[in-house]
Amino acid sequence: MEKLLRIVNHRDFVLILALVVGFALGEHAQPLAEMSMWSLALVMVFSTTGFSFRSWVPVKNALKPLAVSALLNFGLFGAVVIGLSWLLFYDAYFSFYVGLVLIVAAPPGPSVIPFSMLINGDNNFAVTGVFGLHLLAMLLTPAILLLFLGQALINPVDIFKIMARLILIPLIISRILRHPFLLPTVEKVRNSVVKWGFFLVIVPIVGMSVPVFFTEPLSVLKISGVIFFAMFVMGCIYHYVMTKMGKERGFIISSTLMMVIKSSAFAAVAAFNFFPDDARVALPAAVVSVFVTVFIIFYSTVVSYFDHLKH
Numbered sequence: 001m002e003k004l005l006r007i008v009n010h011r012d013f014v015l016i017l018a019l020v021v022g023f024a025l026g027e028h029a030q031p032l033a034e035m036s037m038w039s040l041a042l043v044m045v046f047s048t049t050g051f052s053f054r055s056w057v058p059v060k061n062a063l064k065p066l067a068v069s070a071l072l073n074f075g076l077f078g079a080v081v082i083g084l085s086w087l088l089f090y091d092a093y094f095s096f097y098v099g100l101v102l103i104v105a106a107p108p109g110p111s112v113i114p115f116s117m118l119i120n121g122d123n124n125f126a127v128t129g130v131f132g133l134h135l136l137a138m139l140l141t142p143a144i145l146l147l148f149l150g151q152a153l154i155n156p157v158d159i160f161k162i163m164a165r166l167i168l169i170p171l172i173i174s175r176i177l178r179h180p181f182l183l184p185t186v187e188k189v190r191n192s193v194v195k196w197g198f199f200l201v202i203v204p205i206v207g208m209s210v211p212v213f214f215t216e217p218l219s220v221l222k223i224s225g226v227i228f229f230a231m232f233v234m235g236c237i238y239h240y241v242m243t244k245m246g247k248e249r250g251f252i253i254s255s256t257l258m259m260v261i262k263s264s265a266f267a268a269v270a271a272f273n274f275f276p277d278d279a280r281v282a283l284p285a286a287v288v289s290v291f292v293t294v295f296i297i298f299y300s301t302v303v304s305y306f307d308h309l310k311h
Contacts, residue, residue: 009192015293018199022206022286027279029207033272036201037165040265043197044134044170046190047110049177051131055124062128066136069108069129072238072259074140077230078104082148084226093219098149098275099284100226102267105144107137107167109263110194112254115296119303121253129258134171138163154274162270198265202289205268208279209286216280223287231260231295236302243306253303260295264288 022029032039056062085100108130116126133140142159177186213220235256242252268285275281 009195012293014195014199015202018202019206019290021199022203023210025203025207026210027208029204032200033204033208036204036265036269036272037162039197039200040269041166041170043110043194043201043265044166045173045177046186046193046197048131048134048171048174049183049186049190050113051127051174052178055127062132065125065128066132068255069125069133069258070136070140072255073108073129073133073262074104074144077234077259077262078144080234081226081230084229088222088226093280095275095278095280096219096223096284098153099267099271099281100223101145101148102270102281103262103264103284103288104148105137105141106263106266106270107134107141108258109261109265109292111292112257112261115261116254116257119253119300120250121257122248122250123254125251125254126258129254134167138167158274162273166266166269201265201268204272205264205282205286205289208272209283212280212283213286219280220283220287223284224291227284227287227291231291232298235260235295235299239302239306249307256299261292262288264292 081100081104085097089097089100110130112130113123113126115121117123141163142156145154145159146156177183238259239252239256242255264285267288268282271282271285
């Protein structure tokens with residue numbers, strides 16, 4: 001029984017189950033879409049309980065990882081995705097363009113941290129980058145959305161409300177949960193809450209996108225091409241270039257993950273709230289949800305290959 005529970009509660013099992021349930025429910029996942037903001041907020045509360053601002057003292061220790069993370073995640077990844085999406089979707093499939101801009105505007109996925117640890121990356125870089133960019137996202141996300149979508153589509157006040165609910169308030173609550181009296185209990189349930197919280201977010205992401213998957217397969221293929229290039233091709237090129245430059249293995253791994261992994265859950269919640277009547281806007285987030293899992297499996301192999309070349 002204990003072995004079965006470990007399997008059921010394993011991160012990969014939960015993610016695959018979310019994809020399967022999402023496809024099975026289809027548009028019947030609408031109630032979960034309506035509560036997705038609260039599900040993601042709960043995930044953010046428990047995810048950030050593992051972070052202490054003391055790790056940023058002195059502040060100069062955090063500045064370089066934060067600057068590099070912002071350049072890679074919002075800058076390089078964002079420029080490639082927005083450039084390709086503008087060429088492919090801006091005129092004929094504007095909803096998909098909007099969905100890809102939401103991906104670019106999203107902060108990095110919290111999964112960067114456990115994935116980085118899994119492949120023996122630089123844990124300090126991963127933690128600083130993820131939580132630092134979530135704070136920077138309070139400024140960068142509204143700026144990106146206004147720059148590429150305009151105020152006519154998304155009201156700046158509405159953007160701030162979502163950022164406050166998904167980043168600021170959860171971060172404040174997590175400081176309370178870090179109280180010595182509460183933290184031991186929180187640490188026992190943190191991983192389970194985060195995994196199953198993501199389950200509740202991913203199911204509606206996939207479910208609400210199912211009709212588009214089957215009615216517009218060519219568009220799904222094009223979106224997949226954009227995400228594949230931005231994640232897989234750019235990730236491999238970056239890893240190769242950094243290796244040739246002699247950068248440390250841990251930094252290369254964590255910075256690669258930081259560049260290519262976006263919070264598809266955040267993008268989906270924004271899509272559900274800003275564009276509730278257009279399921280096509282959430283489709284890129286559904287594609288990213290699938291690709292992140294595949295990328296981790298793929299990138300683990302890439303890292304092993306480069307490690308083998310050194311020996």
